[in-house]
Amino acid sequence: MKLITEKRELSSQLFRFIAPIISVLVALFVAGFLLQAAGVNPAQAYFEILQEALGSTYGLSETLVKTTPLIFASLGVSLAFRMQIWNIGAEGQIYMGACGASGVALFSGIESHPVMITAMFLAAFLCGGLWAGVAGILRARWRVNEVIVTLLMNYIAILGVDYLIYGPWKDPKGYNFPLTAQFSDAARLTEYFDTRFHSGFFLALFCALVLYLFMERTVWGYEIKVIGSNPKAARYAGMRTGLAIFAVLFLSGAIAGIAGFGEVAGLQHRLQHGISPGYGYTAIIIAWLAKRSALGVVIVSFLMGVLLVGGDSLQLTWQLPVAFVYAFQGLILFFLLASDFFIHNRLKLVKGDHHA
C-alpha cells in the first residue's frame, strides 16, 4: 500500500469555494495546540475572540476600525495580483499615503473641511501611487522584479516616516514623543456612535464597489485580465503592456495609500510611529484568501479584523504575546496554499507497487 497523488482534471467548483473555509478551520485547529501549549483552553480562547470582537458596540466598532485599512490595502494588492504583478509593498504604500495626507493636514492651512479632506485624500492617493509606481517603472522598462522592489521600499517608507516624526515634523509640544502635532478639526473624518468608528469604512466599501466594476465591466479591466492571462498575447493584440504594468502598480499603491489616509484622518489624527502594524502584509493573505475578488476582500478583511481585535484581548486576559496572532495568520496562509494543491490534485491509496 502506498499513497500517491493524482491530478484532478476537473476541480470541483464546490471544493474551490469551500477550500478557503476549510483552511481557516484547519488553521484554527492547529493553532489550538499552540494555545494548549501556552496553557490556554482553545475553545474558551476562540469564544473570547468572538465575544470581544463582535459582542459589544465597542468591540464591533473596533473591529470595523481595523477592517477599514485592511480593505483598502487588500484591494490594492489584489488589483495587482489580477495582472500577475506581485505587490508586496502595501505596507510601505500605507506609510507613504499617511505621510502625504499628514503633510497636507499639517502644512496646507486649509480651513474648509471638505476641501481639506479631499486634498488629504488626493495626497495619499498620489504618494502611495508614486511609491508603487517606482517599482512599476523599473518592472516595465528594465524588467526588475517587482517583488523585491516593493518589499524593500517598505523599509525605506517606514524609516522615512520615522525620520520625519523623530525629526522635522515632531510636535514641539509632544514631550519628545515620535509624533506630529494633532491635526486641526478640518482634517478629521466623521466619527460615529461615540466610538473610534469613522467614515473611512464607508469609503472602503465604496472603493470595493468601484474596483469591482472596474475589473469586471470596463475595457481597462478586460485589458488587465488579458495581460494577466498571457502578456505575450496582450502585446500581440496591441496592448501597451509596459504602460499597463505601471498604471496597475500605481493604482495598486494608490489604493493602499488611501489606507494611510484613513488611519491618520479617521483614527490617529496625527502621523506617528507604527501607523500600520503590518496591515500591508496581512493584505497579501487577504487578497489570496479572497481569490482576488473585491467582495471577497471585504468579507475576509472583516474576519481578519475580528482576529486582530480578538487577539488583542487574548494578550490582555491571557498574557499571550501578539506573535500568536501573526502565527495564526501564517497558519491560515499556509493551509490555504496547501488547499490549492488539493484543489488540483487528489490523494489516493493504491495497493502494491505499480511502477514497473
Place this chain on the structure above:
Amino acid sequence: MSNLLQIQNIRKTFPGVVALDDISLSIAPGEIHTLLGENGAGKSTLMNVLTGLYRPDRGEILFDGAPIHFNSPRDSLAVGIGMVHQHFMLVPAHTVFENILLALDGVPLLFSKKKYKQQVQTILDDLELDLDLDDPVWKLSIGAQQWIELIKLLARDCRLLILDEPTAVLTPQESARLFEVLTRLRDRGKSILFISHKMREVMELSDRVTVLKKGCSLVTLKRGEYDENRLASLMIGEDQIPMWIKPACKRDQLALEIKNLSVRNTRGRADLDNFNMKLYRGQILGVAGVAGNGQKPLAEVLTGLKEATSGRILAGDKDITNSTARSSYIAGIAHIPEDRKSIGIAPDMTVGDNLIMKNFNSKLFRRWIFQDRAAIRKNATAKIDQFAIKAGPDGNPVRYLSGGNIQKVIIARELSEKPAVLVALYPTRGLDIGSAEYVHKVIIDGANQGMSTILISEDLDELLKLSDEIVVMFRGRLVGCVDPQETTREEIGLLMSGEVQT
C-alpha cells in the same frame, strides 16, 4: 507476435467531451506505426495517456505483456516510453551535452564527464549524426535541436519512441534524413509511434497505420493495404479532397511594398537582410523556407511587433514601417501568429473574450469605458457559428479547445475587421486535413474579395496549391521567386537549402 505495447479499450473523458472512446492499438517490437487523424480525433490525448500526463477512465495499457499505470511522465520514461514533442524541451543556453545529460537518470553527484560524453558520442557516431556536443543549443537549427530530443531518448534506452509531427519543422532534405535514421532504429528493434498528417510520409515510412476519428480507432492497415486516397477518405470521411479554384490575381494594384528591409536581432545578427517584396491586391504570396530563416521576423515587422533597423514598408502610399500592432491593424494588416497557444490567445479567458482581443476598444464592444457584454456575447455566437468553432459550453476558457478550434478562434478574430492584408504564419501547422482545408478556403475566399495574403508555410503542397507566386527565404534574404505552375519540389527544396539562387 507478442506486442511491445498494447492499448485496450481506452476511454478518456473531459468535462462535456469524450476525447477517447474505446481506443485499441498495438505496437510490435521493431515496427514503425503511424497514427493518423484529424485534430480533435484524440491523437494528443492518446499521447498524453501514453506518456503519463493523463489517466484513462477505463481500459488497459500493457507494456511487455504486463499492465501498467502511469502517474507521471517519469513513470512512463521509466518503463522505456519516450516522446519527442512538437515543442522541444531544451535549455537553450546549455550545450547539447548538458541537455542530454539532463535527460539521464542515475547520474551520480560526482560523475565522469568524459565517460558520459563518450557514451553520447557513440550514439551520434552510430547514427552518423554530425553534432558538436559542446555547442550551445540556441545556436543550432531546429532540425539539429530535434536530433537532440531523439538522442535524449536513445541515451535513456527507450524502447518505444513517440514522435509528434516531427517533420513539421524540417526541410524535405532533413525529413529524408530523419526517415533514414528512423528506419535504421526500427531495424534494430526499436518501436516507433509516428504522428503525422502528411500522406506522403505516411506512405513512405510506416509498417502499419492506424486511423483515428472522433476518439475511436477506426482501422489499422498494414503496408500495402492503403494508399493516399484510402487514408484521406478514412480521415475526413469523404472520398474526394476538394480542390479550391485559385483566383487569378491581376497584379494591377499594389497592396504592400517592402523596400530594403533589414532587422537585427538582439545578438546583432541580421534576421532580415535587405529584403524586397511586392504584394498585389488579391494576391496570395507564398513564402517558403526552412523555419528560422527570417519568416517570423518578417511577419513581426509587418504586424508591428518588431522594429525595422532600416528599410521601408509601404501600404499603398502610406509608410507603415514603424507602427504599433494596433495602428497596423487599423491600417489593415491581420496576423495569424506562428505560435498560437503562446501568443494568439489569453488561455484563461472565454472564447468570446478572446474573439474581441484585437478590437476590444472599438465602438462595437464598448460604451464609454464600459464593455458591452451583450454585444460581445452576440459577436461570439455569430463567429462560433460562422467558423464552425467547437467552443464547448458558454463561458468555456479557450484553453480547453483543441488546437484546430483555437486556430479557428484566431482566424475568426483576425478576419473580422476585413483586413486588406493577412500575414499568415504556418496557418495549418498541426491542423487536421479538415481544419486545414477550411483555413485554405478562408484565405482563398478572402483573396477573391481583394484581401492580399502573405502565406508563410513549410508545407510545399499548401504553397503550391494556394499561391500565385512563391518566394523563398534563406538567412533573412529573398533567394528565389518561382511560379507555382512551373516549379518543382526539388527546385524549391534547393532554394530553401541556400545552395542556389534565382
